[in-house]
Amino acid sequence: MSASGSVSRPASLLVIFGxxxxxxxxxxxxxxxxxxRDGLLATDFRCLGTARSDLDTGAFRDQVRQHLEKRVPVADRDTDSVARFLDRLEYQAADVADSQSATALTERIKALRTGDVLYHLSTAPRFYAPICAVLGAARLAGAGTRVMLEKPIGHDLASAVAINDGVTATFDESRVFRVDHYLGKEGVQNLLALRFGNALFEPLWNxxxxxxxxxxVAxxxxVEGRGDYYDHSGASRDMLQNHLLQLVCLTAMEPPSQxxxxxxxxxxxKVLRSLRPIEVADIPNNSVAGQYTAGAVDGVAVPGYRDELGRASNTETYIALRAHVDNWRWSGVPFYLRxxxxxxxxATEIYLQFRAVPHSIFANSGAAVEPNALIISLQPEERIELRLMHKTPGLDRNGLKLAQVALDLETSDAFKQARRRLAYERLYLDAIEGNGTLFVRRDETETAWQWIDGILDGWQKLGISPKSYPAGTFGPSSAVALTERHGHSWRE
Structure with a gap:
């Protein structure tokens, strides 16, 4: 039975599992x-770390100090600020599968609790339901508590439903915060500001x-030491089901009322429910799976996926799709995802190509008119480019010449005084304060899995194996045909 209760105030205790x-x-x-450091945590805020590692609080604080020295720029840390931060941290070694260990943890949480509590489950998903059950049994999952869950939420629709059922048996849905860290990125949030805060674009966004x-998302x-996990998931489950589809949603969604x-x-x-299923018969012409072989990235030789993994594998490290959002706004517009x-x-970017002008008045002068385009780059740098046609400077005795130029807004230039924040700063602050806007709801997760499962099932039924592509390229050659057979080309 779900525990109910609404978020009433910022959490004063964060418990990080893992x-x-x-x-x-x-x-x-x-x-x-x-x-x-920026004074955004209440003076009484505490963080309790827990994991199976046999540490005490002092050893945990030493470990965190080393992480900060490695990850935080020197200009953003000072001895006093770090010391005061470490004083906020506690540690309790625990294994929730061991009743004595679990009891020691829950008693520590009760001793530290002074108000609302945020639990962050940074563990393998198979531990989500057992951890929630332990918290529920100890009466630590009622009103004034909420839980953050890391991806992946399952391996397919059935496993996602099972995980969600296990979590919501203890925490009602309003207090479950599913993390997709892309939603914490400034550039992703700026996509909403660009669309719904400017009168210029929305009339054209259809x-x-x-x-x-x-x-x-390139x-x-x-696999960077994550071979066993990645070989079980592949690009479709690791990136497409969550990050890429969330970007589709933010690009294609209707204006929310608030x-x-x-x-x-x-x-x-609504966007996820409008995605046209890619049926088995359409799989060969609308999807491409790839796996990298040995090659060179930035001039450095790198091994192939199977060499890194140390065994044969049929897991895709690349996926490209031609998708459609079947609704009034987007009917007939292909969404190419890779x-x-x-x-x-x-690179992580969203590229919108506008339709060509209906008639070029410059055709007789030999000037080619290219379609306008809007490019929203999220990484490695956050920037927005609007590509427009412009007259090439000169006297034009041999005919007027045109060239495409970019109106370029680079946020690092526009907001030089603003510190570039990590995505989890935004996500933690929202979760601590109980704001779920940038988190993923259960029905979003399960609807996304339903669409992805159809593609993976189609691959299996057709016996489709990943096509090889050399490391340091933009994927298999068949991905080029995915766009070019429709008169389009990937933006490289």
């Missing part, structure tokens, strides 16, 4: 330090004016 893990060291604790949309890294959790997530859900590892450059 506090000695890689994610905690790279992102979570440095992000928490950033909030502390099928009458946009010919195609491309969304790319990585230059390989910027609050229910309104925003309701509109994202993500992969060991690609030619690191």
């Amino acid at each position: 506090a000695t893990g890689d994610l905690a060291g790279r992102m979570l604790l440095p992000s928490l330090y950033g909030l502390h 099928a009458r004016h946009i010919e195609q949309v491309q969304i790319t 990585e230059t890294i390989g 910027f609050d959790p229910s309104a925003v997530r309701n509109e994202k859900l 993500t992969g590892k060991r690609m030619a450059r690191r």
Whole structure:
């Protein structure tokens, strides 16, 4: 039976499960330090780390200090601020599968609790339900508590439902905060500001004016020691089901009535439910799976996926799709989606190509008119480019010449005084304060899995194996045909 209760005030205690893990060291604790340094945490705020690692509080604080020295720029840390941050930290070694250990943890939480509590489950998803059950049995999951869950939420629809059922048996849905760290990025949030805070773009943001949309999440890294996890998930489950589809939602959604959790997530859900299923017969012409072989990235030789993994594998490290959002706004507009590892450059971007002018008055002068385009780059740098046609300077005795130029807004230039924040700073602050706008709701997760499962099932039924592509390229050659057979080309 679900425990009910509404969020009433900011959490004064954060409990991080998996506090000695890689994610905690790279992102979570440095992000928490950033909030502390900027005075965004209440004076009585405490953080309790827990994991199976046999440490005491002193050893944990030493470990966190080392993470901060490695991850936080020297200019952003000072001895006094770090010392005061470490004083906020406690540690309790625990294994929730061991009743005595679990009891010691829950008693420690009760001793530290002075108000609302945020639990962050930075563990393997199979531990989510057991951890929640332990908290529920100890009466630590009622009103004034909420829980953050890291991806992946399952391996397919059935496993996602099972995980969600296990968590919501203890925490009602309004107090479950599913993390997609892309939603914490400034550039992703700026996409909403760009669309709904400017009168210029929204009238053009539809099928009458946009010919195609491309969304790319390209990585230059390989599996980086995550081979066993990655081989179980592949690009489709690791990146497409969450990050890429969330970008589709924010690009394609209707204007919400207001910027609050229910309104925003309701509109994202409508997009997911409007995605046209890619049927088995359409799989060969609308999807491409790839796996990188040995090659060179940035001039450095790198091994192939199977060499890194140490065994044969049929897991895709690249996926490209031609998708459609079947609704009034986007009818007939292809959404080309791709993500992969060991690609030619690191990039996360949204590319919207507008339709060509209906008639070029410059055709007789030999000047070519290219379609306008809007490029929203999220990484490695956050910037917005609007590509427009411009007259090439000169006397034009041989005919007027045109060239495409970019109106370029680079946020690092526009906001030089603003510190560039880690995504988890935004996510932690919102979760601490109980704001779920930038978190993923259960029905979003399960609807996304339903669409992805159809593609993966189609691959299996057709016996489709990943096509090879050399590391340092933009994927298999068949991905080129995915766009070019429709008169389009990938933006490289």
